[in-house]
Amino acid sequence: MHFIETRGNDGTHPLKVTFSEAILSPIASYGGLYVPETLPELGTAFLEKHLGSGYKEMAKDILARFEVDIDEAVIDEALSLYDRFDDPSNPVPVVKVKDGLYVSELYHGPTRAFKDMALQPFGVVLSSIAQKRDENYLILAATSGDTGPAALETFKNRANVKVACMYPDGGTSDVQRLQMVTEDAPNLKVIGIRGNFDDAQSALKRLLASETFKAKLQEKHIKLSAANSVNFGRIIFQIMYHIHSYLELVRQGIIAVGDKVYLDVPSGNFGNVLGAYYALKMGLPVEKLIVASNENNILTELIQTGRYDMRGKSLIATTSPAMDILKSSNVERVLYDLYGAQRTRELMQQLDNEKYYELTPGELSVLQAYFCADFATAEEGRRYMKAAFENGYLMDPHTATCFKAYESCARENIPTIAYSTAEWTKFSPTIAEALTGEQGARDIDALKAIAETAGVTIPPMIEALFEKPIAQKTVIDKEKIEEEILTFI
Numbered sequence: 001m002h003f004i005e006t007r008g009n010d011g012t013h014p015l016k017v018t019f020s021e022a023i024l025s026p027i028a029s030y031g032g033l034y035v036p037e038t039l040p041e042l043g044t045a046f047l048e049k050h051l052g053s054g055y056k057e058m059a060k061d062i063l064a065r066f067e068v069d070i071d072e073a074v075i076d077e078a079l080s081l082y083d084r085f086d087d088p089s090n091p092v093p094v095v096k097v098k099d100g101l102y103v104s105e106l107y108h109g110p111t112r113a114f115k116d117m118a119l120q121p122f123g124v125v126l127s128s129i130a131q132k133r134d135e136n137y138l139i140l141a142a143t144s145g146d147t148g149p150a151a152l153e154t155f156k157n158r159a160n161v162k163v164a165c166m167y168p169d170g171g172t173s174d175v176q177r178l179q180m181v182t183e184d185a186p187n188l189k190v191i192g193i194r195g196n197f198d199d200a201q202s203a204l205k206r207l208l209a210s211e212t213f214k215a216k217l218q219e220k221h222i223k224l225s226a227a228n229s230v231n232f233g234r235i236i237f238q239i240m241y242h243i244h245s246y247l248e249l250v251r252q253g254i255i256a257v258g259d260k261v262y263l264d265v266p267s268g269n270f271g272n273v274l275g276a277y278y279a280l281k282m283g284l285p286v287e288k289l290i291v292a293s294n295e296n297n298i299l300t301e302l303i304q305t306g307r308y309d310m311r312g313k314s315l316i317a318t319t320s321p322a323m324d325i326l327k328s329s330n331v332e333r334v335l336y337d338l339y340g341a342q343r344t345r346e347l348m349q350q351l352d353n354e355k356y357y358e359l360t361p362g363e364l365s366v367l368q369a370y371f372c373a374d375f376a377t378a379e380e381g382r383r384y385m386k387a388a389f390e391n392g393y394l395m396d397p398h399t400a401t402c403f404k405a406y407e408s409c410a411r412e413n414i415p416t417i418a419y420s421t422a423e424w425t426k427f428s429p430t431i432a433e434a435l436t437g438e439q440g441a442r443d444i445d446a447l448k449a450i451a452e453t454a455g456v457t458i459p460p461m462i463e464a465l466f467e468k469p470i471a472q473k474t475v476i477d478k479e480k481i482e483e484e485i486l487t488f489i
């Protein structure tokens, strides 16, 4: 299968690329993205076939339907990383919260957040393509907390790939920072930036545009790549767990194959819910996709009104920071699928130039046929966390946003699968506040308090962080980043 471009072709890019080409150069003509030329039709036959399969077997079949140009041995190695999740026989457990509401837990991997679902296998795939082509890649990442740890973990000691990861010093949780600064491998560099996440991100953008930087990389025969979720190499691994979660409900006797469900997704850059959209398009019986947001509710506004409006808005730092976003990149892939390349290019150019676009009423009703959306404030999030806890379920603030959207969007007679994107251990001070009202606890204290109150254990990889030596000590002003990275490579 080939991949084509969301904004059409500008004559300087190839008309179609393979899966591995789309991974290596994810940016297409006019600044667009790559999307599959057609989606494989799975239908209910695929679901019946995989009722008795394990996660990896089903995942491998999906990769085969996309006809990815990756050697089978590499695919097997990539998928074998799911064996390192808490339960190798089921890396993504689906648990009941109450009648009609189930939570699919995407955080049972090494860094305790859903980014592992895609980045774990993606690391193997990218490194193997680089080796096969005898090329070297530098991956630059700016992170507010979850992508950084997951990218470092997956590329640690992998051949032909180096990672330089920038985070805002003081702008992440202790657990997130420790996950990064205790990573010790010669191909990894972690850089704390004095400033906030926007400073880290704009520093990264400047670097990508710097001619001296690019020339230096070229001298050393190093190519640049990105591990963010515009890369289809990540999206493909985010289709599978939606199908798996559906099959889990069938296995648990809650639905029969063919019954509809809602998929309720805490969203930021729209990669997770895009995977759900593709699963629906490939034949998964989904009534509607529910998009949950926090106070940065630009996606709620788009889906409710048809307006994508960044004018006069600035990013709000919330208690669910992985969803703090204004420009949500993967929406573009849905625009393309619903309205075609020409219209997508028009809308995205308007967004770039005027920070705004508006769908026609006809376009909006097409969008609303697939999506429903709502957002939760921090206060509402705390209420949902507390209520769920009293009902026996411990969840993080990102997951909590789904509960509001569930109440707004789901009809009772159709089961809902909400997604939990982070373990409680990653955002323990916020959860401790929700449960006890006490503010400002340090991570280590909040972790212990919650573990005791809830009668759960802190997983070993989180507990160990507080004892590990700090391997990455660089904290610098943003002006110094280029120099620092050049020294590293």
Ligand SMILES: *Cc1c(COP(=O)(O)O)cnc(C)c1O
Pocket (backbone or CB within 6 Å): 113, 114, 115, 146, 147, 229, 266, 267, 268, 269, 270, 271, 272, 273, 322, 323, 398, 421, 422
């Ligand atoms: C990345 C992330 C999200 C948002 O996912 P998108 O695919 O960017 O929409 C939500 N929750 C957590 C914990 C995350 O790390």
